[in-house]
Amino acid sequence: xxxxxxxxxxxxxxxxxxxxxxxxxxxxxxxxxxxxxxxxxxxxxxxxxxxxxxxxxxxxxxxxxxxxxxxxxxxxxxxxxxxxxxxxxxxxxxxxxxxxxxxxxxxxxxxxxxxxxxxxxxxxxxxxxxxxxxxxxxxxxxxxxxxxxxxxxxxxxxxxxxxxxxxxxxxxxxxxxxxxxxxxxxxxxxxxxxxxxxxxxxxxxxxxxxxxxxxxxxxxxxxxxxxxxxxxxxxxxxxxxxxxxxxxxxxxxxxxxxxxxxxxxxxxxxxxxxxxxxxxxxxxxxxxxxxxxxxxxxxxxxxxxxxxxxxxxxxxxxxxxxxxxxxxxxxxxxxxxxxxxxxxxxxxxxxxxxxxxxxxxxxxxxxxxxxxxxxxxxxxxxxxxxxxxxxxxxxxxxxxxxxxxxxxxxxxxxxxxxxxxxxxxxxxxxxxxxxxxxxxxxxxxxxxxxxxxxxxxxxxxxxxxxxxxxxxxxxxxxxxxxxxxxxxxxxxxxxxxxxxxxxxxxxxxxxxxxxxxxxxxxxxxxxxxxxxxxxxxxxxxxxxxxxxxxxxxxxxxxxxxxxx
Numbered sequence: 276x277x278x279x280x281x282x283x284x285x286x287x288x289x290x291x292x293x294x295x296x297x298x299x300x301x302x303x304x305x306x307x308x309x310x311x312x313x314x315x316x317x318x319x320x321x322x323x324x325x326x327x328x329x330x331x332x333x334x335x336x337x338x339x340x341x342x343x344x345x346x347x348x349x350x351x352x353x354x355x356x357x358x359x360x361x362x363x364x365x366x367x368x369x370x371x372x373x374x375x376x377x378x379x380x381x382x383x384x385x386x387x388x389x390x391x392x393x394x395x396x397x398x399x400x401x402x403x404x405x406x407x408x409x410x411x412x413x414x415x416x417x418x419x420x421x422x423x424x425x426x427x428x429x430x431x432x433x434x435x436x437x438x439x440x441x442x443x444x445x446x447x448x449x450x451x452x453x454x455x456x457x458x459x460x461x462x463x464x465x466x467x468x469x470x471x472x473x474x475x476x477x478x479x480x481x482x483x484x485x486x487x488x489x490x491x492x493x494x495x496x497x498x499x500x501x502x503x504x505x506x507x508x509x510x511x512x513x514x515x516x517x518x519x520x521x522x523x524x525x526x527x528x529x530x531x532x533x534x535x536x537x538x539x540x541x542x543x544x545x546x547x548x549x550x551x552x553x554x555x556x557x558x559x560x561x562x563x564x565x566x567x568x569x570x571x572x573x574x575x576x577x578x579x580x581x582x583x584x585x586x587x588x589x590x591x592x593x594x595x596x597x598x599x600x601x602x603x604x605x606x607x608x609x610x611x612x613x614x615x616x617x618x619x620x621x622x623x624x625x626x627x628x629x630x631x632x633x634x635x636x637x638x639x640x641x642x643x644x645x646x647x648x649x650x651x652x653x654x655x656x657x658x659x660x661x662x663x664x665x666x667x668x669x670x671x672x673x674x675x676x677x678x679x680x681x682x683x684x685x686x687x688x689x690x691x692x693x694x695x696x697x698x699x700x701x702x703x704x705x706x707x708x709x710x711x712x713x714x715x716x717x718x719x720x721x722x723x724x725x726x727x728x729x730x731x732x733x734x735x736x737x738x739x740x741x742x743x744x745x746x747x748x749x750x751x752x753x754x755x756x757x758x759x760x761x762x763x764x765x766x767x768x769x770x771x772x773x774x775x776x777x778x779x780x781x782x783x784x785x786x787x788x789x790x791x792x793x794x795x796x797x798x799x800x801x802x803x804x805x806x807x808x809x810x811x812x813x814x815x816x817x818x819x820x821x822x823x824x825x826x827x828x829x830x831x832x833x834x835x836x837x838x839x
Contacts, residue, residue, distance in 0.1 A: 349812035352440035375426035384451030415508035424458030425471035442720030443809025532570030537746035559641030596624035640676030648677035657686030679710035711760035721774025730789035745777030
């Protein structure tokens, strides 16, 4: 394409570009004259971040950077992922969602309203890029914040930023997608600055009809698009309806389950307790809790138990107590699988009662009830187990069932710990102990990348399980020696390669892959190929320079030929 045919794009306004590139991009004169190296650019970004005290202010600065200089933004993300990830996703994205309509500046993603029913396909035509993956939500259950309506758009935006930064999916191949299906949040509907439709949430039947239209339209415009569902109040219907027909998965259920499973694989090994003797108490029996428990059931089956034996290793607790068949209330459908029938008519109404009854080896929290793993419960876990497995997974930190410090203190430093939110290291008996964090960013970027690269027709449960198994093997020797359950976040791109390879192999084994060129590749060759397909923001300047030099050479050659 000649310079006269180009319209400057977001990544073109980059002060690291040479004058020749700026002329090619038609940005010469639109940028200050200095040609800067990447280190200078990053130094300026870090300085501007440090001048902002509040997390939301840092988020807004980074959002502006992403929308004006996309490659610089991802250079910052990839180089400082441990520091930047909490600012572009959890926990800061929660505040960003709460204030989304009030802070709105520019379009980010696509909004499809229920009033657009019958016209979804034509609206998708307004998105000009070739999309490979979309994250879609209806905003009805954002993190632990409830129904935020279209203010939940921060979730698809932030999630896709991690797909790009952690797994190298190209920015232009991603689509943040918000379904505006109304909101049950009256405060939002009455807010004059709220930017969504001011109607009650549509019925389940209306939502299903609209979702059908959306899924058909997405796959007609972008055949094989990977659809990741996120933060739906009831995530099961869409997943069950579409997972055998389209390339889709739900990160709340499957991603959370996979990342926790990876930690459990390593924790069970370190605990020394065989699978058949594990007893897991779950505080929280919602969609995420059940999804996690089902993933661990699959592990236990892989280790030799029958499905029934594996299921009997779990005791789920909700706000009414232990989930049992004879509790007297009508159980939500997703809870029935783990409902107990061996309680001899006795009902255990509190977590403390259940823990005393079961004497668990694993204590798992997905309840969003901060501090419910009390010092008394943690002490008992330490008394009953040589290496108690304690996973308080609720977000944000204020909702975590316990802190890392308490888990260390009340188990005398023996807890095998992973949390959903980050906690600082703890000094114990002259050693610095590092907490594990079961962050979904360890798996969902690799699941997306592996699914895209294998051209999988569906995302099978074996692919999700493979992502967990691959993550469990991603620890370095030093990380294993220090009893870590998850790798260092700074290595996330290498981890995503390992996860993506596991997903690709599982897709091939299930016969749902369509990328024939890689079927016979050995692992070494496959790894090299996967890395070659990943977007590298640090190499974008060189890539563009080569493109411009090639254009100049072609033009020069054409001119020379015309004079012959």
